[in-house]
Amino acid sequence: MKMMQTNSNVTLEETRVQEDPKPESTKLETDVENEYCEVKVENLNFFYGSVQALFNVTIKVQEKGVAALIGPSGCGKSTFLRVLNRMNDLIPGTRLEGKVSIHGENIYTPNTDVVNLRKKVGMVFQHPNPFPKSIFDNIAYGPRIDGLKDKIMLSEIVETSLQGAALWNEVKDRLNEPALALSGGQQQRLCIARALAVKPRILLMDEPTSAIDPIATQKIEDLIRDLCANYTIIIVTHNMQQAARISDHTGFFLQGEMVEWGKTSSLFTNPEDQRTEDYITGRFG
Amino acid sequence: MNQKRWLTVLGVLLLAAVMIAAGCGGPAEEQAGEPVEEAEETNGEEAVQEPASIMLGGSDSEVNVVARLAEEYMNDNPHVSIAVTGGGSGVGISSLIDGNIDVANSSRPMKDEEMDALRDNHGEEPYAVRFAVDGVAVLVNDANSVETLTVDQVGAIYRGEITNWSEVGGDDREITLYGRQSTSGTYVFFMELVVQGEYSERKRNMAGTSDIVEAVIGDAGGIGYAAIGYADEDGVKALDIAADQDSEAYDPTVLENVTSGNYPLTRPLYQYMAGKPEGAQLDYLLFEVSEPGQGIVLEEGFYPITEADREFNKNALQ
Amino acid sequence: MVSITEKAMRAIFIFCGLAIILFLVGILYILLSNSMPGLIELGLGPFFAADRWNPGAYGEPTYSLLNMIYGTLKVTLGALIFAVPVGVSAAAYLAEIASPWEREFFKPIVEVLAGVPSVVLGFFGLVVLAPLIARVFNLNSGLTAFNGAILVGIMALPTIITLAEDAITAVPKEYRHASLALGGTRWQTIWKITIPAAFSGITASAMLGMGRAIGETMTVLMVTGNMVARPESFLDSVRTLSAGIAIDIGDVVFNSTHFHALFVAGLLLFLITFAVNLLADILIQRKPEVSK
Numbered sequence: 001m002k003m004m005q006t007n008s009n010v011t012l013e014e015t016r017v018q019e020d021p022k023p024e025s026t027k028l029e030t031d032v033e034n035e036y037c038e039v040k041v042e043n044l045n046f047f048y049g050s051v052q053a054l055f056n057v058t059i060k061v062q063e064k065g066v067a068a069l070i071g072p073s074g075c076g077k078s079t080f081l082r083v084l085n086r087m088n089d090l091i092p093g094t095r096l097e098g099k100v101s102i103h104g105e106n107i108y109t110p111n112t113d114v115v116n117l118r119k120k121v122g123m124v125f126q127h128p129n130p131f132p133k134s135i136f137d138n139i140a141y142g143p144r145i146d147g148l149k150d151k152i153m154l155s156e157i158v159e160t161s162l163q164g165a166a167l168w169n170e171v172k173d174r175l176n177e178p179a180l181a182l183s184g185g186q187q188q189r190l191c192i193a194r195a196l197a198v199k200p201r202i203l204l205m206d207e208p209t210s211a212i213d214p215i216a217t218q219k220i221e222d223l224i225r226d227l228c229a230n231y232t233i234i235i236v237t238h239n240m241q242q243a244a245r246i247s248d249h250t251g252f253f254l255q256g257e258m259v260e261w262g263k264t265s266s267l268f269t270n271p272e273d274q275r276t277e278d279y280i281t282g283r284f285g
Numbered sequence: 286m287n288q289k290r291w292l293t294v295l296g297v298l299l300l301a302a303v304m305i306a307a308g309c310g311g312p313a314e315e316q317a318g319e320p321v322e323e324a325e326e327t328n329g330e331e332a333v334q335e336p337a338s339i340m341l342g343g344s345d346s347e348v349n350v351v352a353r354l355a356e357e358y359m360n361d362n363p364h365v366s367i368a369v370t371g372g373g374s375g376v377g378i379s380s381l382i383d384g385n386i387d388v389a390n391s392s393r394p395m396k397d398e399e400m401d402a403l404r405d406n407h408g409e410e411p412y413a414v415r416f417a418v419d420g421v422a423v424l425v426n427d428a429n430s431v432e433t434l435t436v437d438q439v440g441a442i443y444r445g446e447i448t449n450w451s452e453v454g455g456d457d458r459e460i461t462l463y464g465r466q467s468t469s470g471t472y473v474f475f476m477e478l479v480v481q482g483e484y485s486e487r488k489r490n491m492a493g494t495s496d497i498v499e500a501v502i503g504d505a506g507g508i509g510y511a512a513i514g515y516a517d518e519d520g521v522k523a524l525d526i527a528a529d530q531d532s533e534a535y536d537p538t539v540l541e542n543v544t545s546g547n548y549p550l551t552r553p554l555y556q557y558m559a560g561k562p563e564g565a566q567l568d569y570l571l572f573e574v575s576e577p578g579q580g581i582v583l584e585e586g587f588y589p590i591t592e593a594d595r596e597f598n599k600n601a602l603q
Numbered sequence: 604m605v606s607i608t609e610k611a612m613r614a615i616f617i618f619c620g621l622a623i624i625l626f627l628v629g630i631l632y633i634l635l636s637n638s639m640p641g642l643i644e645l646g647l648g649p650f651f652a653a654d655r656w657n658p659g660a661y662g663e664p665t666y667s668l669l670n671m672i673y674g675t676l677k678v679t680l681g682a683l684i685f686a687v688p689v690g691v692s693a694a695a696y697l698a699e700i701a702s703p704w705e706r707e708f709f710k711p712i713v714e715v716l717a718g719v720p721s722v723v724l725g726f727f728g729l730v731v732l733a734p735l736i737a738r739v740f741n742l743n744s745g746l747t748a749f750n751g752a753i754l755v756g757i758m759a760l761p762t763i764i765t766l767a768e769d770a771i772t773a774v775p776k777e778y779r780h781a782s783l784a785l786g787g788t789r790w791q792t793i794w795k796i797t798i799p800a801a802f803s804g805i806t807a808s809a810m811l812g813m814g815r816a817i818g819e820t821m822t823v824l825m826v827t828g829n830m831v832a833r834p835e836s837f838l839d840s841v842r843t844l845s846a847g848i849a850i851d852i853g854d855v856v857f858n859s860t861h862f863h864a865l866f867v868a869g870l871l872l873f874l875i876t877f878a879v880n881l882l883a884d885i886l887i888q889r890k891p892e893v894s895k
Binding site for chain 2: 608657733734737744824858
């Protein structure tokens with residue numbers, strides 16, 4: 001069944017490529033080209049103080065679909081993810097060179113509205129982190145800080161988001177109970193629902209299932225497959241099989257460098273770089 | 286590391302024990318015997334040359350003048366060391382009863398139950414000396430237009446019956462009462478002589494006499510009472526007091542008014558001790574009532590004792 | 604095989620721990636043994652009667668503590684109304700917003716504030732703050748509950764700031780990250796997530812600050828006027844239990860009824876403070892609860 005899923009995605013991908021009038025080129029970017037890349041990173045070098053963590057990373061992620069980032073621990077995947085919603089700004093002493101564009105806009109200008117950026121680029125963390133509030137208040141938090149007060153509209157958003165996260169049926173009768181009383185898997189889906197509530201375009205997921213049991217993991221993977229129809233999902237995962245299962249594109253990171261980026265099917269069956277092959281075949285982990 | 290910490294803890298405990306022991310030093314009489322070396326150096330001209338120490342404590346009204354007297358005495362009698370503390374007449378008397386001081390300064394007479402307690406604790410009779418006369422001044426803010434009041438009026442004010450300065454010929458301003466708490470000697474004296482009833486419950490009670498003065502300085506509608514010696518401050522003035530409506534009002538800061546007995550609010554200042562005074566203590570008390578001593582009393586803003594007071598003192602000093 | 608040194612250390616530490624219990628028992632014993640005669644002689648009634656505290660009366664002495672309890676409450680609550688918002692905000696600033704060098708600068712200042720002697724603050728209140736209050740509010744005298752509340756609030760601030768800062772810092776940073784990742788500003792994160800999550804710790808800090816405020820004596824003694832009547836407003840003079848005891852006990856005749864009555868007041872004060880501290884302890888133990 002999984003193989004079939006991958007195949008259908010490959011079909012989709014090829015269709016998309018045919019529709020794309022301008023193939024990737026090394027010429028000067030034009031606005032037309034920018035429109036078709038939801039996330040575009042060019043020559044990104046990232047530093048924690050004097051230590052360089054990312055080396056000359058260039059990547060273009062298309063709209064909608066799932067892009068997975070794999071690689072051994074400490075190779076910069078999470079750092080890269082946090083570049084995209086500027087969560088690295090919270091760490092003092094970080095520095096960045098290169099260009100990062102989301103939906104055509106450079107997000108590292110002095111005028112960038114970071115708050116707005118984070119609404120468009122949502123994030124789900126490795127360890128589920130619901131607020132110590134009720135389920136309802138967790139989901140409603142995002143819309144509320146946006147200024148939305150109307151109870152009816154908030155209830156609608158909460159319901160929609162929970163349905164979108166495949167959690168609605170399990171919690172619809174206990175929305176006022178504490179979120180922390182849910183199981184780990186449920187909490188993570190809650191966090192996904194919470195992120196969906198602010199209607200992002202892009203969803204960043206940093207190893208979302210590494211702290212979850214296998215059955216809940218399965219549910220979340222199914223959820224991701226459903227969501228990618230409407231959202232651009234970039235997921236960092238330690239689990240190669242997971243990447244192979246759910247993503248359309250995969251990027252392999254090694255020691256801060258993006259060694260290879262391509263369609264999941266081809267990267268796993270026919271990697272171009274020797275290092276990629278070594279990693280996939282388990283020669284190092 | 287273990288040993289070091291243990292030694293530190295032990296050291297701290299030892300230090301604490303030493304400090305507690307030092308603080309628990311016995312009453313005055315036990316400390317008198319310490320500096321023995323000095324006695325051998327003197328040439329034995331005067332009768333009393335053994336080193337001695339006297340501890341006096343109590344009334345805040347008296348502390349300054351007694352300290353001054355003690356200083357003068359010590360200048361001429363270096364073998365005697367005298368310490369003076371305040372805290373209030375009640376504190377002094379309690380300390381005397383407990384045996385922690387030799388002489389209690391009190392601006393009020395000792396009560397019967399206090400005398401009984403002293404007899405019980407010491408097996409001695411209490412003896413009293415009157416060493417100065419105090420006038421209690423009624424203080425108001427400098428800016429207050431009122432200059433004189435009768436004793437009755439002051440009483441009515443402190444009973445809370447008169448509440449506005451306009452009722453006694455002043456500006457239209459609410460009167461704020463200041464005084465001491467109930468255990469102060471001045472409180473009792475004022476109550477019995479002037480208020481002759483209950484103090485108004487709206488009276489502000491200050492912890493010390495100087496606090497009363499500070500309060501009246503800061504309050505244009507304020508009235509307070511204090512020993513005349515405290516009244517000499519910028520920002521307050523003492524009212525002229527008349528015994529009643531038909532009498533003349535007298536200014537307490539004028540010496541004759543008090544020594545002549547014309548100023549109505551006077552009281553003797555006491556010193557109490559357990560047992561008849563002798564040795565250095567007697568010598569010091571005699572100095573206090575001598576001419577130079579009374580001169581110092583005058584300089585400090587109090588008044589010399591009267592003949593009646595000297596008669597009273599005969600019991601203790603002869 | 605436990606060494607002699609270890610045995611000795613253990614003995615010393617056990618002794619010190621027991622000594623503390625002994626101190627408390629000793630204090631309780633003195634409180635009870637000195638207040639019992641008063642309670643036996645007067646019963647409980649006069650202490651809660653509708654008259655005033657007047658043991659040195661011209662006529663019949665009265666011993667009501669009611670107005671002093673009221674005074675204590677006025678000053679304490681006034682102090683908290685001032686100190687809790689200021690203290691929690693300062694704690695939030697130190698924990699969340701201050702840069703490392705700003706923190707290095709402010710924390711010692713808070714500690715210095717804690718070290719200001721109460722009598723110094725009292726003098727400041729008597730000589731500087733009282734005339735200022737009198738002028739601003741057009742009063743005769745600035746010796747009011749308001750004056751006391753401000754000064755006691757200042758004294759409670761370091762306690763509140765330190766404990767509230769601990770509580771805020773203890774909030775897991777995952778909550779902050781989640782809020783920021785949802786597009787929350789730093790302020791929204793602090794006000795809607797971090798502070799509510801630290802709620803029980805912050806409440807505990809307020810209660811401990813309150814315990815400090817209830818017992819504050821010297822400052823209150825100097826600036827509140829110690830009037831035995833029931834205060835008419837916050838800008839009127841009051842007498843608190845602590846100051847009421849202090850102002851009389853120095854001079855009171857040993858073992859008189861007045862003396863015993865003061866110990867009854869002291870016992871009451873002890874019980875109130877004990878209850879407040881107990882409540883604070885319970886709150887500190889509670890896990891972070893669901894907040895709105």
